[in-house]
Amino acid sequence: MSDHTRAQRPEAAPFTERTPRVVAARRLTRRPGRDRAEQFLAEGAQAVREALVWSAAGRGRVHELFVTDTAAERNRSIVDSALEAGVRINAITDKAAAGLSETVTPQGLLAVCDPVDVPLETALRGTPRLVAVLHGVTDPGNAGTVVRVADATGADAVIFAGDTVDPHNGKCVRASTGSVFHLPIARARDAAEVFEACRTAGLALVAADGYATDDLDTADQRGDLAHPTAWVFGSEAHGLPDTVIADLDTSLKVPIYGAAESLNLATAAAVCLYASAKALRRKD
């Protein structure tokens, strides 16, 4: 570590859970606090590393880091690159870290970031070929896992539509393992607006629906999956409302070859998005 970075390290006692900066950051663990401050917390080495890369690419700002002594020792290169980027580093106590954490085992390392979401038109600009739309997904872990899967399949964007969870929820950020910083994410309460924007972008709107007549294999054989597609996924408990399904171009189910009734949201999304990604690549 250079003298320069060492000199910037806080020498004073670490912030506690009562220090105003920590109290302010703690408000970001709840949606109203995030909405008011227009900031969110990214926790853990992977998320903070990806946040710094995202910030360096000019896609948003990392405002400050909170880090315990132990976490600073363990993640020197991350803290150093934050210092080099001019990000303020706040030393915190373990108890302060626990208060900022939304996990059972606090990581001791958090970044205060600008929101990752972009306007719908920005997320869909150019000629997107594969997009995931979440509609009424309320479990943040599921939503984050779908963002991770969408990122893995090279999707162009993920849209959080209707009453879907906040992508900046700590559990969502964590489940995405950094993917919220990788691909464009947009939010829109009005699902009809999302579907309209997808159509304008040349995407076919396909409902993932366990009750659909057609399945993924049949659609693949017909060549339907090689068309630019926005997959629409509903809530784990209730799937997509019939009124939403009726608004889309088609519905497909993942074929069930055994006795299971259905798949969960994230595994179904993985199978659907990989089938499309593969079909689109075959066409290239």
Next chain:
Amino acid sequence: MSDHTRAQRPEAAPFTERTPRVVAARRLTRRPGRDRAEQFLAEGAQAVREALVWSAAGRGRVHELFVTDTAAERNRSIVDSALEAGVRINAITDKAAAGLSETVTPQGLLAVCDPVDVPLETALRGTPRLVAVLHGVTDPGNAGTVVRVADATGADAVIFAGDTVDPHNGKCVRASTGSVFHLPIARARDAAEVFEACRTAGLALVAADGYATDDLDTADQRGDLAHPTAWVFGSEAHGLPDTVIADLDTSLKVPIYGAAESLNLATAAAVCLYASAKALRRKD
């Protein structure tokens, strides 16, 4: 409801958390208790319904049901079919139900069941074509989700190998959404024994490994996936140990087309098992 079934309903006050039968059942929420009693708890309407079907098929016994008044009202047909099968029904208080539950929102309906696992040779008998082996998977939710996915893909069996979680763990049973009752499940501490048994059954042993050179698409194009396969999945945190990978026939990764570093266990398993299931069906 017939008079016959109504007559068998307990008229006495419901069991509390201190009633010996409830105290005994509560021990089944922990592995030592399950191992000692050789019984486990299936919670919720879906799991209990599947347990009763499994029992009616002669695959194991459902010993008794615990049910709150509210849950009995909501699940009359399940309670009735349990009574018809001669299963003892114990009315319990909400507090007793909470003590037996491993979930945040107790379902108020639980069945005490024989273990679902069968000997390794039984699970692999005949000519299995698709098997999932879990090695060192410690998160019960992940393990249960893989059982659900394996069931959906029509897999012949799931083997819990090495230091993998107990398939009868409440979170595993719940995540499987009844699938633990659908397909043969075997447990074996000695992974080498599992691999040997898979080879004897004519299965190719394939490691799901994010660091593999070959990917699923390449293997599919070569026709490798149309061969009877035992997929081996490692822990979410560490994957498979190198020593295990070296013991297997080959390693494949799920291709990552975007910026994500990896997939989580359940989504990777979904993509791998569906790719094999599809290739095996194409061959038919």
